[in-house]
Amino acid sequence: MNDYSHLNIEVSKNFLYKIKNKLPLENLPKFYFLIRFLHKFKIIRKVSSKVSELESYRSDNVVATEEVINQTKEKFLNENNFKGNEFESGFGYDEFMEVKGVFHYYEQILNNFEPPHLTESKILYESIINKCSKVIENQNVKNFTNFGSYLSHTDSILAKKFKNTVFHCADRSRYTKKINEFIYENITNMNFIDGDIFNFLKNKFDNSLFFSARTALIMPKTFLDELYQSVYKANYKYIILFEQIGISHETYQSYEFSDTDKPSVAFRWGMYLHNYPGLLKKNGYEVKESKLIKTDHPHEDYRFLYIFAEKV
Numbered sequence: 067m068n069d070y071s072h073l074n075i076e077v078s079k080n081f082l083y084k085i086k087n088k089l090p091l092e093n094l095p096k097f098y099f100l101i102r103f104l105h106k107f108k109i110i111r112k113v114s115s116k117v118s119e120l121e122s123y124r125s126d127n128v129v130a131t132e133e134v135i136n137q138t139k140e141k142f143l144n145e146n147n148f149k150g151n152e153f154e155s156g157f158g159y160d161e162f163m164e165v166k167g168v169f170h171y172y173e174q175i176l177n178n179f180e181p182p183h184l185t186e187s188k189i190l191y192e193s194i195i196n197k198c199s200k201v202i203e204n205q206n207v208k209n210f211t212n213f214g215s216y217l218s219h220t221d222s223i224l225a226k227k228f229k230n231t232v233f234h235c236a237d238r239s240r241y242t243k244k245i246n247e248f249i250y251e252n253i254t255n256m257n258f259i260d261g262d263i264f265n266f267l268k269n270k271f272d273n274s275l276f277f278s279a280r281t282a283l284i285m286p287k288t289f290l291d292e293l294y295q296s297v298y299k300a301n302y303k304y305i306i307l308f309e310q311i312g313i314s315h316e317t318y319q320s321y322e323f324s325d326t327d328k329p330s331v332a333f334r335w336g337m338y339l340h341n342y343p344g345l346l347k348k349n350g351y352e353v354k355e356s357k358l359i360k361t362d363h364p365h366e367d368y369r370f371l372y373i374f375a376e377k378v
Contacts, residue, residue, distance in 0.1 A: 068353055070323035077313055081366045086318055090124045091365045127335055131315045134332040157284055165241045171217040186361035190370055193359050194220045194308055201304060202228050209274035213263055214281030218246045225256050236263055267296040279308040283337045287330040294349035305351055305375045312367035314339055342373055351375040
């Protein structure tokens with residue numbers, strides 16, 4: 067059994083107070099509560115515009131988090147026989163927001179992540195390239211499949227670096243596929259896929275790597291269980307994931323990871339904190355490396371969980 071105590075996240079009492087009282091997680095403006103009160107009566111509207119923005123973010127977060135806690139989406143999914151990676155399931159973005167997000171990430175890259183584009187992406191991309199490069203090179207990986215590739219930026223860098231590896235970039239949106247094909251059309255060892263990932267996983271991939279980043283946390287546990295079963299049957303030898311974690315807005319605690327199966331809990335918005343080591347172990351993979359990665363994201367608890375697992 068692995069010890070995952072190094073994955074615990076500690077935050078200040080002030081930040082925990084914000085979570086428990088459903089307050090915005092950013093640094094609050096001076097006299098926030100007074101301005102918030104006056105804003106309700108349409109007083110000092112211009113001064114309170116920032117508070118209005120924070121309030122909108124806060125209320126959306128509360129609604130989406132409660133929906134995850136109540137499992138209403140998963141119930142809807144089961145009743146309608148949807149899979150989590152279908153837009154109709156309600157998990158993740160709708161197709162319009164997904165395409166908008168692709169261009170948002172592309173804009174960040176073009177502006178070299180300079181303000182106002184200072185987000186988690188720069189450090190995340192650097193970490194992905196560093197960790198995946200080592201595995202691809204050391205293990206002579208034949209196929210690299212990115213589940214939920216979104217903008218295939220890191221895939222393109224790795225594809226140029228490892229020309230004997232085929233990079234399969236899978237995303238449910240046909241429009242995301244078209245955008246990536248246009249941007250990266252000159253990289254011959256990249257393959258773009260849209261639609262149902264399970265159809266793609268009916269193929270066999272020897273000595274290959276299955277990857278996800280910023281994707282698994284918006285899928286329900288039942289979906290991930292089925293996904294890792296299919297990955298195992300497709301004969302992938304390695305799994306790497308980079309997924310956001312933080313203090314749960316359901317339990318108000320850092321999630322305790324384990325090699326044994328345990329329930330998922332709400333992180334925030336429409337996001338889950340899953341017990342990835344337990345899910346991987348259940349489906350034939352053993353965690354070989356795990357760590358937390360802190361980025362430029364402004365929230366105190368915000369981390370990326372990195373896991374490297376190998377088929378047993």
